[in-house]
Every structure is written in C-alpha cells, then in structure tokens.
Amino acid sequence: MTTLMDLYDEKVAEGLLLRDPAQEEALPHFERIRTELAKPVKKGFFRKAPEPPKGLYLWGGVGRGKSMLMDMFVESLHVPVRRVHFHAFMQEMQSELHRLREQGVEDPVVPMAKKVSDAVKVLAFDEMQITDIGDAMLVGRLFEQLFAAGTVVVTTSNRVPDDLYKDGLNRQLFLPFIKQIKERLEVRELASEKDHRQDRLKGAQVYFCPVTPETRAKIDHIWQELTHGHEEVLTLHIKTRKVELPRYWNGVARASFYDLCGQPLGPADYLALADAVRVLVIEDIPRLGRGNFNEAKRFVTLVDALYEAKVKLIASAVDEPESLYVEGAGAFEFERTASRLREMQDADWGKPI
Known part of the structure; x- marks a missing residue:
C-alpha cells in the first residue's frame, strides 16, 4: 500500500516539494488516521461500530506546509471527506442555525450536526481560529455532536489550542471546546524553520x-x-x-x-x-x-x-x-x-x- 511518505518522496523527486524534516515528522500522524480509516468494517447485526480514530490538530507558523500535508492526506482517503476553510464552515453553520431557528426547531444544533455527519466521515479544516463570539458559543455543542456521531476531525491552525479565542468575550464558556480538542484530537506542532510559501x-x-x-x-x-x-x-x-x-x-x-x-x-x-x-x-x-x-x-x-x-x-x-x-x-x-x-x-x- 502506498503511504503518505511514499507520496511525499515522489513529490520531492519530481521537484514539486523541497524536503523538510518537520513535514516528514508530521506525516506519520496523518498516516495513522488514514490507515485506521482504510481498515474494512466488519458488518453484522450485533456488531458494534468501531471507535473512530483520534483526529489531528496540526499547528505552526504560516507557510510551513500544513495545508500541503492536509491536501496529500485528503487526496489519499477513500472515505467521504470534506475539505473546507474553518471560517467558511462556521459561516455556513451560522446560516443553517438561523434558518432552523426561523422554522421553529427547538434545538437546531442536533439536526445541523447530523446533516454534516451523515454526509462525511472526515472533516478536514484549514486554519481553525475563533474570532467571533457567535462561533465561540456554537462550536462546543456542534463538535460534541459531531464527535459523538463518529466524525473524524483533522485541522490545521496557526496557534496552539489554548490560544484559540484568546481574550475573547465570555471566553470561559469556550474553554470546554478546547478540552474537547485535546481529548479528541492529537495535538502536534509543525515546527519548521522555513516559510515555504x-x-x-x-x-x-x-x-x-x-x-x-x-x-x-x-x-x-x-x-x-x-x-x-x-x-x-x-x-x-x-x-x-x-x-x-x-x-x-x-x-x-x-x-x-x-x-x-x-x-x-x-x-x-x-x-x-x-x-x-x-x-x-x-x-x-x-x-x-x-x-x-x-x-x-x-x-x-x-x-x-x-x-x-x-x-x-x-x-x-x-x-x-x-x-x-x-x-x-x-x-x-x-x-x-x-x-x-x-x-x-x-x-x-x-x-x-
């Protein structure tokens, strides 16, 4: 089976990438998830669905290659996946929240999360960051539902989880989401010294x-x-x-x-x-x-x-x-x-x- 490291080596050989030790160190964390998702699921009436693999939170400075690694990972998957900028995803969720509330849905977060988890197995986000209080108040419950449904989250960010929504209004209400990230996602730094982009x-x-x-x-x-x-x-x-x-x-x-x-x-x-x-x-x-x-x-x-x-x-x-x-x-x-x-x-x- 072709691994992500094999794909990385091919791109380096073709002159599409410059080899970067920090990027190479990050590849096994993506490969772990990819391998787990590629395992055949044994079906049966009494069989319990396998636990989804732990996701990944890859953080580091801009231009270090986080998005490039994410692209390789997503392109290698054979399960339903959605690759989307985190800002765009949250705007979409806010719009859906507004629509469902107008329809009188009592707890719109539940059907919102179900719609997402029914469509994809993996959510791959670029640039997780929270600057809007509306997003800060929504992400906790939304992702709690997504994780419970078995959705695997892989995300990049320019900052460590503890710095998300730093100094934001009512930040104490956001802290449980940071705890979820640490529990559900493997947190790794891409500590490259070079800004490739x-x-x-x-x-x-x-x-x-x-x-x-x-x-x-x-x-x-x-x-x-x-x-x-x-x-x-x-x-x-x-x-x-x-x-x-x-x-x-x-x-x-x-x-x-x-x-x-x-x-x-x-x-x-x-x-x-x-x-x-x-x-x-x-x-x-x-x-x-x-x-x-x-x-x-x-x-x-x-x-x-x-x-x-x-x-x-x-x-x-x-x-x-x-x-x-x-x-x-x-x-x-x-x-x-x-x-x-x-x-x-x-x-x-x-x-x-």
Whole structure:
C-alpha cells in the first residue's frame, strides 16, 4: 500500500516539494488516521461500530506546509471527506442555525450536526481560529455532536489550542471546546524553520499592466504556486447577505474587478473579505472615471480595506496605478488609492501568507 511518505518522496523527486524534516515528522500522524480509516468494517447485526480514530490538530507558523500535508492526506482517503476553510464552515453553520431557528426547531444544533455527519466521515479544516463570539458559543455543542456521531476531525491552525479565542468575550464558556480538542484530537506542532510559501512571492512582480495574454499567464502561474491547483467557492455571510468569491484556497482568493466592484457591495463586505483572506488576486482593473464612477468608488473602498488589513494584493490592470483615474470627479481623491496600490507592491508588504 502506498503511504503518505511514499507520496511525499515522489513529490520531492519530481521537484514539486523541497524536503523538510518537520513535514516528514508530521506525516506519520496523518498516516495513522488514514490507515485506521482504510481498515474494512466488519458488518453484522450485533456488531458494534468501531471507535473512530483520534483526529489531528496540526499547528505552526504560516507557510510551513500544513495545508500541503492536509491536501496529500485528503487526496489519499477513500472515505467521504470534506475539505473546507474553518471560517467558511462556521459561516455556513451560522446560516443553517438561523434558518432552523426561523422554522421553529427547538434545538437546531442536533439536526445541523447530523446533516454534516451523515454526509462525511472526515472533516478536514484549514486554519481553525475563533474570532467571533457567535462561533465561540456554537462550536462546543456542534463538535460534541459531531464527535459523538463518529466524525473524524483533522485541522490545521496557526496557534496552539489554548490560544484559540484568546481574550475573547465570555471566553470561559469556550474553554470546554478546547478540552474537547485535546481529548479528541492529537495535538502536534509543525515546527519548521522555513516559510515555504512566503518565498514564492518574495520580490516577485505583483502588479501587471496592461492586461495581455502574457500577464494573464503570469498570474495563472502565481495562482498555481499558491494553491497547488486547488480551489473552491468561498461564501462570506455579512448579516443577511452573501458575498461569493469564485476562486479561493487556503487564505488566497481570486476574482475579477467586476466580481468585487461591479456589484452593490459596501464597506462591511470589503472588511469581511479583508478579514477572510491573506492574498487577493484581482484581475482586469479598467480605466476609471465618469463612466464607471460607482465601480471606482467601490474600488477605493476595497483597496482601503485591503491596505488596513495588510492583505497582499496581486493585480492586473489596464495601466499603472497613477494612470487609472486621471480625470473626472474623484480623480483627486484617487491619488491616495494610487499611492497605496504602489506601496502594496513592495516586497515586504502584507501579513504573512
């Protein structure tokens, strides 16, 4: 049987990965779960279902390869699995909670958890973190039900379990969830000294103009480097609205100018977007002016949100920042946006990716 270490060695031999001792040390913990899940289940009327394997909580700094290892693990499974960003999953659960409450369901957490556990055997999360009090109050009961149903949870995080929802409001009510993590998941640190992902953009061109087949190909290459060819739709829930990012993976999102600025979005939407991603690829920024004044105003608001949140921006545009908006109402105000777009091209700009 091909093991995860075999798959890792193949990728190193093909030049797709650089060997990292810390990553190699983490592989057996994924392999343990994979092996247990691959065992045939003996069926019989009086047979008790086997205990599910203990899950995994892999934490460590950004860019250390946690998501890459998770991808290998998920792709090797032959049981129903869902790979999803933790933030997106919790937004989905909050939306379902609201829907069931409106229907008068007395305890909506039970059917919510059953729906998830009936669909998958393994939940594979990227970036477990809790910043919202609503999520903090929900996760304990939700995951208690999921664990009771035999769902195996494997997750990555940038922080040790004890630091989840640190200094959060009513944190004492969240502490039982941390206890569940320690009991149900094996907690391991990926203590690599190298930030593999940061190196991919260090000093690289991130602003492309004009828009040509060549610049599109360069952005495609960056996207492939950052996502390894994986992507999904990320749905952000802002109050009663939904904002969809058509292409997303592991903190990196990609959308067109029209996707983000041609729609009736506002500051709250852009703040939620900036909070959800570390890198945003925005393509086909047009010439701005009287003819698309509303779109231009939204773009200014979007750039402000990204700038304040230190989101790394990769963009393609019809021209250089200073030449995007040269006449008409709003041209003077756009000078600050152009300055920010220029600053965001700096090699050291942005939070770790």
